[in-house]
Amino acid sequence: MAEKSSIFDMIGPVMIGPSSSHTAGVVRIARAAIRILGAKPTSAVITFYNSFARTYEGHGSDRAIVAGLLDYKTDDTRIKDAFDHAKENGLQYTFKSVGNASTMHPNTIKLNLTTADGKQAEVIGQSRGGGVISIVEVDGFPSNFSANLHTLIIDADDVTGSIAFIASVIAHDDCNIATMNVSRKGRNELARQFIEMDSGLRPITLDYLRQLKWVKNVIYIPNIDL
Template sequence: MAEKSSIFDMIGPVMIGPSSSHTAGVVRIASAAIRILGSLPTHVTVTFYNSFARTYEGHGSDRAIIGGLLGYATDDVRIRDAFDHAKEAGLQYTFQSVGNASTMHPNTIKLQLRDERTGHQVEVIGQSRGGGVIRIVEVDGFPADFSAALHTLILDADDRTGSIAFIASVIAHDECNIATMSVSRKGRNDRARHFIEMDSDLKPITLEYLRQLRWIHRVIYIPNIA
């Protein structure tokens, strides 16, 4: 006899509450952002849009985003005291809110990160879709569409004939299957940015090979975020 299922069988992320959309998803957006930056930031401006703009304090999204920027996982109890930990770590942050951005998803966050130690900076826009699921929809002005639930490769490369096929071939030789791939550019023959989601991990030697190519200017690799 088949077992009956119900809404109570749904499994969400292990997290610090109260809401998977407003806490777990927010932590994961921050986790993706610091991996794109390549380090923990020293300065950040956080902009909450729409629903987040109205509820981020009451639902703890402000603590969740700071916790994620400090490298905490969704179930880390330190999230509750994230502001105190940020002060200890020397993380300077500013919150902004935009309550009526009609072109954006209701639960959208923009992060402008800077690491003064390295000089690196990045701007990331992410959406919290519910159940801890996220989408990164923009990086440094380039349209994106990845979840960080799969292994993700981000490449800055010259816009040259055959580049997409070549990169796909390198990944295939690593016996790694591409799940999604999107490429955007500022203009013809200008710098292009590749966002590639993969089902399995890339070998370090493959990443190093890509970094050595003269027409690839930056390689960012994000193992899947739990």
């Protein structure tokens, strides 16, 4: 089913830069990625695909992605000086471009991020216009979330009833699930659940999920615009 857009999506966000697709959306992809990583990175390999690969310098997407990795919001005036701020903050980055990736959305970015202690994450995001984004892959697991809602990412053993159990735990917080996507790399292998929710979870609920023996990792991403 096609994704629906609101009048606010069409108007676009308050932002710095010439294009919501090439600046605001790019900033949001990076801000979502550092929350998946769990920290600000010290190094980043940034790959622009298709339209982005041809225009990222002229449209300021290079500064926007670096600004997002520094956790600047879309309307932060520091975006234009993001390269200088990255140097001050010890963030090293490399840009790559792939101009003809036929299977990918025209405005796609892949981020390979590493923290000072060696933690890594690979995140692929799409900028869909009006500042709207979709995170379509995390560490090789297909996903589809916008980061405009509260998002829960759970790595768990592929055990019977795990999806229903986690949904019931979330329900105890009076939290409504907006979308859920589950992917795994093979039968009885690690499964990753991506759950978007209309409201946030309590810290005690997250702690409970983390102590379950069959749950391996829990990432919680509040709405990135808050």
